[in-house]
Amino acid sequence: QVQLVESGGGLVQAGGSLRLSCTASEFTYYMGWFRQVPGKGREGVAGTYAGGAGKVYADSVKGRFAVSQDNAKNTVYLQMDRLKPEDTAMYYCAAELNQKFGSWFPLHDYGYNYWGQGTQVTVSS
Numbered sequence: 049q050v051q052l053v054e055s056g057g058g059l060v061q062a063g064g065s066l067r068l069s070c071t072a073s074e075f076t077y078y079m080g081w082f083r084q085v086p087g088k089g090r091e092g093v094a095g096t097y098a099g100g101a102g103k104v105y106a107d108s109v110k111g112r113f114a115v116s117q118d119n120a121k122n123t124v125y126l127q128m129d130r131l132k133p134e135d136t137a138m139y140y141c142a143a144e145l146n147q148k149f150g151s152w153f154p155l156h157d158y159g160y161n162y163w164g165q166g167t168q169v170t171v172s173s
Contacts, residue, residue: 092155
């Protein structure tokens, strides 16, 4: 059973930056981030596959967010710059062990067996 521990959320003004971290208890082939606001489903934000060799971004965050992975620490990071109020959400780390998705990080939330507890990101206008 893979354990995921997230950190780094908080309150920031629009235009500011935050960095989220997610550490896994073991190496996972896929690691990434989803977000959710009350009343809506989880939205894929960004993720890595092949231990960080490949990266996928949602269109809404391209050019503002950067995902990276440190395999020595089993940690994935989400650097969020130029934050907007619409980025406000609970952010969840997701991971999967085997290569079930091939060379991609799907931005739909089904198929991932391991999830973190979530960290809140609030962007004020």
